Amino acid sequence: MIIRWWRAVAGSEDVLAHYADHLERTTFVEMAELPGHLGAALAVKVKGSDHELVVTSLWSDLESAAHFEKGAFDDAVVKPSTQKLLKSFDLKVEYFETVVATGKLAP
Template identity: 30%
Template structure:
């Protein structure tokens, strides 16, 4: 299994709440349609004066990641709605093999 890790920042609570709603709805709906998608977590915390989001999505393998991200799986997928509310984001993502999984 592959974990795809990406980060984005929101300038204030209102923007952060808007991004979280976007992730729960549009991103979630899109991911559910990808063959080989195995789950996602969105982490939220403070980073100085901003709100930091870390998205971790899980896929069966890199072919499934390409089904979500396209031909360049290292390129971040940041939809226009997200770009409107985030102050900045990682342009590239990290992929890791899941070595150990405990619990759900």
């Protein structure tokens, strides 16, 4: 299993709520239809007024994770409307290969 990892910062709780809604209504729905997609999550850590975000998606293999590829394999795909919304965001994503898992994540 491949974990695709991307970080960003929302400058307020309102921005976080808007972005979470966007992910739930569009991005996560679109991802769920792609072959090899195993799930996705948005996690947050509050630091003062900033909300540090981590978006993870799970894929059966690297080939499946490549559905996002627009440029280089590790380029983040961030729509212009999302770019305007967030305080900052990573330009690259990271991929991790799962070595051991338990529970619902276990193969």
